[in-house]
Amino acid sequence: MAELGRTGSWKAHSEARITAPDDIARRLGIEPGDLCVRTSYEFLADGQPGQLSISGEPMAITSETPIVLSEIGPFAGKGVVERMRSIGLDITNAIEVPRPARTSRRQANLLRISLGDLIIVIERTYYDGDGRAARRPTSPSPTPAGKSPTTGRGCAGRMRRCRRRERRRLGRSRHRRGDRGCR
Numbered sequence: 001m002a003e004l005g006r007t008g009s010w011k012a013h014s015e016a017r018i019t020a021p022d023d024i025a026r027r028l029g030i031e032p033g034d035l036c037v038r039t040s041y042e043f044l045a046d047g048q049p050g051q052l053s054i055s056g057e058p059m060a061i062t063s064e065t066p067i068v069l070s071e072i073g074p075f076a077g078k079g080v081v082e083r084m085r086s087i088g089l090d091i092t093n094a095i096e097v098p099r100p101a102r103t104s105r106r107q108a109n110l111l112r113i114s115l116g117d118l119i120i121v122i123e124r125t126y127y128d129g130d131g132r133a134a135r136r137p138t139s140p141s142p143t144p145a146g147k148s149p150t151t152g153r154g155c156a157g158r159m160r161r162c163r164r165r166e167r168r169r170l171g172r173s174r175h176r177r178g179d180r181g182c183r
Helices: 022-028 080-085 105-111 156-169
Strands: 008-019 035-045 048-058 091-102 118-128 133-142
Touching: 022 035, 022 048, 022 118, 022 133, 048 105, 080 091, 080 118, 080 133, 105 133
Parallel strands: none
Antiparallel strands: 008 035, 035 048, 048 133, 091 118, 118 133
């Protein structure tokens, strides 16, 4: 943020020992209802909301460790890789999937944008060397007028690349009517 002439900060709220909702459980590779830690973030640029994130970590990995709550303790504010390494878990891979979406009422209120505005949702999952998911943040970012909230540059190209990549993955060579891109 400093290179953009802005001051970055964040607010975080963690809940430990909650039952994993279906979407979190699926991406973490755990059973729905297994315990996890959910942390909600609000990232700020010059005190204004610029991005939201909701992360999930399986309690089976972080329970009884000093990193159970990502923003409290000796590794507060450190990156995922450093936090996990501190408990002997080596993060070797991260997969990031951006996709276009429209804001929900909650997202619009928190980001101070209109309901239904275009956003980019980035679903990222961090994996250890055994292929086990260790953390999965989902981060919606506003794109007013098709611009990135931090750089001011267009996001439409990134969305087109994402849709093309998803069509290739699914074996589709061209756009089909009703295809909604990366879902």
